[in-house]
Amino acid sequence: MSDSRDGARLVVVQIDDYGPWTTTPAPRRETDLQALQARLFATTADFFGDHDGYAFTSRYDNMIGVANGVDPSTFERLQERVRNRFPVSVSVGVGTARTPAQALDAAGAALQEAGSAQSADRREVLDHRVVDDATPGALTVAHFDVVDATGDLTDRVSPAVADRTVQRAVSTLDEILRDEHEAVTQFVGGDNVIAVCPSVSPDALSDVLRRVRERTGVDLQVGVGHGPTAHAAGDDAKHALEACRETGERVHGPWTVADD
Template identity: 50%
Template sequence: MTNTQLSLVQIDNYGPWTVTPEPRREMDLQTLQSRLFADLAQFVGSRNGYVFFTRFDNMVAVTNGLDDADHELLQDSIGNRYPVTISLGVGVDPSPIEALESGTAGLQTAGSAQDGDRREVLSGSTLSDAERAGEDVQIAHFDVNDATGKYTDRLNEFDSFIQIEQGYATLMRYLREEDDALSFFVGGDNIISVCPAMTEGDYRDAIRHVSEEAGVELKVGVGTGATAHDAGFAAKHALEVCREDGTDVEFDRPHAELAD
């Protein structure tokens, strides 16, 4: 059984800040957002978590293994180096979407994202060491079959992007509605999903749905672990088995078995 710890990262009062005292240059805002995401990814990643950018002013992190002190240190680090601050809402649940709902509710109760008086809120509770287990996180790493041959080497970049994004959007909605999983585009033709304890049949249903609805063929490697890094790295190994064996769904195996 999974027990996912998710942290909603929300920039405080960002909308009003972007137009005060007058609208700021768009590329300056894009630069700030991309640097902020990079710093968050480095901080959380160094503690074996994952961060996904979603809308950039809001980001979602899988933070199993990070405690309250880690979250406070992250807020201090960002507040010391950026002209904006961040609030963090933490939620824990076997269902990733329920964990995110819990983290979101904590921030919404503290005040609006555009409330000038809301600063560096830290709501919710992290998992204690006693509550943690080796299968708390399930990560699925999806990959488009032959994206280079079908899209990159045949279409212009924008049309390739449309095809990949249609597949992503279809998968994202399906897994959210059917399995309470959260899916994030991570570049190229790769999608990472944070999932509850799903079965091989669940993943096959998702792949079939995307093929029928969007015409995009997927394969997926699935891993479990105590942290996002552990589960995600196992998923990467499982995806390599898909590539080597020509299969659609593979769950992580011990490295010794992979070597054989």
């Protein structure tokens, strides 16, 4: 069972003063900007992966990470790596709180209070905020995907319709999980969505899936994992999702998490 004292450590990695670089000495080609953002995310994702964490693209110039097993000072090495490889620098906000949503808010507030993302005076800030003396503990990760996305979407409708359908489901899922469970939910490509959650019961997740289906017409399935790091919990969640695909279950997990 998870401990009610278990907290989450979320990270915001934000490019410093990115706007001027994109337009100096002249506006840069969009493909160049997209390529730089992709390479920067790959570097960030590798760094989090090396520390058993997760990284999400978010808006690319603002990336999100899950780092329950990582000391905040470790992100100095990420800043150094970015400085040495890219024409931009990054600031890092770290938040530790009882729930993922609270931790992400704290990480974002740390950067906002340090100065604007467009300020030339803000460079490589690293700040850690702790809410209510929380400490990072075990994590619950829920890995969702669309049931038979290939048969129902990819092979049947236009890419634009498929994309719009998936994004509508993701937005609805994100809203419910944030508002009612204080989870942080991120689209990770294809038809896959990962949510970092407080302890959540199978009945609660079944209800979430039902409401997404009623609002969007999209049928989701979810595998749930629980562990000391994002990697450990996420790996369990991936295996649980495979069990859904094999058995037809819509919700599967170890259920070492406490019922709501």
